[in-house]
Amino acid sequence: MTSKYSIVTSDLTVKALQDSGYKSTAHAIAELIDNGIEAGADLVELFVVESTDRPSQRSRHRVEKIAVLDNGSGMDPETLRQSLRFGAGTRQQRKGIGRFGVGLPNSSISQCDRVDVWSWTNGPDNALHTYLDLTEVRGGLEEVPEPKLDGVPDEWQALAEGLGTSGTLVQWTQLERVQWRGAEATLANTESLIGRIYRRLIAEGTRIKLVPARGWAPLPGVRDARPNDPLYLMSPSATPAPFDTKPMFRPFGAGNVGEIGVERFMVHGADGNEYPVFVRSSIAVDAARRPDIGGEEWPKAVSPSLNPGEAPWGKHAAKNLGISLIRANRELDLDTGWTNSYDPVERWWGVEIDFPPALDEVFGVTNNKQAATIFSDLAHFNWREEAAGLTWDEFREQLREEGDRRLPLIEIVYHIREKLLGKLRSDLADQTRGTRANRKRHEDVETKAEEAVKRRRVETKPSFTDTLAEQVTEEESKEIQLENLVETHKYTPADAQRIIEESIQQGKHVRLLTSRNPDSPAFFNIDYIPNLLQVTLNQDHPVYADLIAVLDGDIDGATKEELAERLRSAAGAFKLLLMSWARFEDELPDKPRERAKKMRQDWGRIASDFLGADEADDEDDE
Incomplete structure (x- = not known):
């Protein structure tokens, strides 16, 4: 008896085909839609059909069939048979959306154990039918079954809208690897991707109809996929209101x-x-x-x-x-x-x-x-x-x-x-940057700084901004602030006016802002305004990007790992900032270096006062 020593067993071949790299069930379905569009279809229908049976009353109905039907040009017997061969598709030219002719069998086998295809060029009752069944492939089947005359099942004809003189129906059953259990869950998770992949074609008039069903009865929720444009320039689109009817x-x-x-x-x-x-x-x-x-x-x-x-x-x-x-x-x-x-x-x-x-x-x-x-x-x-x-x-x-x-x-x-x-x-x-929500992130810092300034006013002689305040009226100070915010820091007049009013209402004599200043080597700048000390963080300086923005950014949706990485990154940036100051002193001549050292020590003392504001408040409370 002569033994056969195949290089690859049929089981291994099937496993390799099933693991063909589709990111999701939705991506695999997209391959079927591609085929319909390449065949010239202007209507492609995606059916997700649940079983009428459930293991128990509390169990959900499970998807038992997925099918894609198009009203494209259909296939002759040879083309139909070739369409289920791996790597032998009919659209390998570099003009349309197809590529390499592997889409139909690869995508199907990645999701199910059996795929049936009906295709017709002279009405659905005259369709040709063939299939792939993994049980038969594992058993040694080596050829795609020869297509036979077999009309599209009556149930599909009753459910479909787009049956025409020509078209193709692809049906998946024995759904072993589909991600979602119910029809609506499958369509909801598929709809966003389908709307995004085919957004241009949908906007140009191609319809992709989504049909949930149970047994052979449509469920509520039958609809056409809408464009999902990540550039948000299309309208109408699937974007939530009010941007469903206008670009976002x-x-x-x-x-x-x-x-x-x-x-x-x-x-x-x-x-x-x-x-x-x-x-x-x-x-x-x-x-x-x-x-x-x-x-x-x-x-x-x-x-x-x-x-x-x-x-x-x-x-x-x-x-x-x-x-x-x-x-x-x-x-x-x-x-x-x-x-x-x-x-x-x-x-x-x-x-x-x-x-x-x-x-x-x-x-x-x-x-x-x-x-x-x-x-x-x-x-x-x-x-x-x-x-x-x-x-x-x-x-x-x-x-x-x-x-x-x-x-x-x-x-x-x-x-x-x-x-x-x-x-x-x-x-x-x-x-x-001028909105109330954006300004709110600075409020705690401004409040603590205000307390520190109040204490220092008692302990030290008047500051420069205190002296300036004695020379102008409150209205003149507001005019100076408005000009500074609009002309120097490019806030809108409305935002600038609101910022000024908020400072006055809160009784603050300090303000922290962000500003664009690409020509300045400083990572923050100071504006001395009558009765107001204003610090502006330079958004164009690396310190802002590497330290402030990392720490001050929104944390909605961030994971613990991402937050931890942000802290590590910011700590590293702060340490480099200190090292840059050390190098600054190191490069100075003797006398300026001594002055810089004294400035650093004086700044450190004032920093202790500002950063220790909470402790001082606690002592006062006692």
């Missing part, structure tokens, strides 16, 4: 193609030809983050004191963090590697990279169309480390001379990292 963001940046917020880069493909890559960017409108914008009514159901990130539209934006990679009008991935995960402000910007299939090798597009690995790997690329002292222009020329194939992507990354994200983040910081 606006285009950001001048652009280089005559369109605001759009930059074009020309990139050579593997075929030697040049192709355009478009980088689009957007930023939240003021009304998404502030309840006090004239003409933009804040929803009555949402408290104006609520952190905008906790509003329904803010929570929606938190789920769309990252850079969206678009290929052939279809999203591949929403890459979070570019975001500061601990910073809630990151949700308020959007960036999209749009490239054609001809650049698949350059970007590193995966077979299952879920990532562009070469581009994503550059998310943490630090050109300065690799440049070893060269300027950007010198480094770029070096890469060009060396023929580095990454150069076009590195140039795009440079644009995003060095020009785009920094400006987006600084503009977002400016957008709310």
Whole structure:
């Protein structure tokens, strides 16, 4: 008897196919929708069907079938049979959204043990049918069963809306690996991804209908998927009200193609030809983050004191963090590697990279169309480390001379990292720095500083601001403050007026603010105003980014690990700050160094007074 020694057993083959790398059931379903769209469908229906039986009264109904039906061109017998072969698809050209022809079998087997396909070109009653069953594959089945004439089951015909002269129905059963139990849970978790992946096509008129069912009866909740745009420029969209009918963001940046917020880069493909890559960017409108914008009514159901990130539209934006990679009008991935995960402000910007299939090798597009690995790997690329002292222009020329194939992507990354994200983040910081909610984080510090100033007024001679106060009226002081806040620190007149009134109402003679001052080497500046000592933290100084922003940022949604890392990072920045002062003294000549030493000691004594304000209050209470 002759034994067979297969290199790979059928069981191992099946296991490998099941572990084909789909991120979720929703991503696998997207492969089926791709096929319908590539076949020219303008309606794709996604059915999630629950069983009518339950193990007990308290048990939930379990999904027993998932199906995708399209009204595309359908398939002939040869094409249908080929469609269930791994790596033998019919759409391997680099024009549409398909890639490598592995989508239908790979995505199906990743979720179920049996997939049935009906396809027709002359009415659903004349459909051809074939299937893959993993039990048969494990038993040695080596060929896709030959398609046979078998009309689309009556139950599906009754449930469907889009049955036409031609089309395809893919049905999954024996759902061993589907993530969610019920029909609505499956659709709810799929809808956001489907709306995002196909947002452009949906906006252009392609319908993707979502149908929950039990047995063969539709359940409440039948609807069409709406665009889910991480750039928040589309309307209407799936964004919560009031931004479901108007854009929540606006285009950001001048652009280089005559369109605001759009930059074009020309990139050579593997075929030697040049192709355009478009980088689009957007930023939240003021009304998404502030309840006090004239003409933009804040929803009555949402408290104006609520952190905008906790509003329904803010929570929606938190789920769309990252850079969206678009290929052939279809999203591949929403890459979070570019975001500061601990910073809630990151949700308020959007960036999209749009490239054609001809650049698949350059970007590193995966077979299952879920990532562009070469581009994503550059998310943490630090050109300065690799440049070893060269300027950007010198480094770029070096890469060009060396023929580095990454150069076009590195140039795009440079644009995003060095020009785009920094400006987006600084503009977002400016957008709310004058709001009541933003100012509130300084209140405790101002209150403690005010107590310390009161004590020192008793113990020391009048300060410079005390002396200035004797020379002007209260109204003149308010005018000086208004001019300072608006002209010097670029607050809006309304924000500036409110800040002044708050200080007066609270009886404060100290104020802490943030300000933009890229030309100043100081990490904080002091304004001496009659009866007011004002400190402004320079947001353009590294100390602000590495210390203040890390500690002062919102903590909503941050994990313990992220918070611990923020503390470690801030502690390191503070220690470096002290070392920088030490080096400052070290570089001074003898006499100035002695003066600096005395200043440091005097400042230390006053710092003890300010930081010990709570202890002094406790002693007074006793």
